[in-house]
Amino acid sequence: QVQLVESGGGLVQPGGSLRLSCVASKFPLAYYAIAWFRQAPGKEREGVSCTSVPDGRTYYADVVKGRFTNSRDNAKNTVYLQMDSLKPEDTAVYYCAADVTATSCHMRKYEYDYWGQGTPVTVSS
Numbered sequence: 001q002v003q004l005v006e007s008g009g010g011l012v013q014p015g016g017s018l019r020l021s022c023v024a025s026k027f028p029l030a031y032y033a034i035a036w037f038r039q040a041p042g043k044e045r046e047g048v049s050c051t052s053v054p055d056g057r058t059y060y061a062d063v064v065k066g067r068f069t070n071s072r073d074n075a076k077n078t079v080y081l082q083m084d085s086l087k088p089e090d091t092a093v094y095y096c097a098a099d100v101t102a103t104s105c106h107m108r109k110y111e112y113d114y115w116g117q118g119t120p121v122t123v124s125s
Contacts, residue, residue: 009119022096047107
């Protein structure tokens with residue numbers, strides 16, 4: 001059974017950093033578009049970042065551009081989201097998702113086939 005498992009969330013002060021991880025089992029992340037989404041309480045799930053294969057092209061939402069970095073380690077079948085200069089408005093549950101029909105990056109959440117369970121991030125002093 002295909003699984004995506006996120007980890008690395010937690011409580012951090014404004015200006016701090018966290019690194020989220022997303023490990024896949026039963027399928028190779030290296031061949032598919034992988035995205036990070038987030039959902040804050042009372043809000044819709046929104047796209048944060050994604051990466052394409054094989055060129056590694058990366059997209060970032062304007063609200064995180066310059067602060068978040070998306071990367072992959074294909075040997076570990078893992079993608080990462082490095083989050084720096086965190087703000088209270090970054091507070092949300094963060095999800096990774098895989099589109100096994102696509103190699104090009106996109107933020108069309110309803111087209112992603114597999115989702116992790118989410119990891120909560122709280123930015124507060």
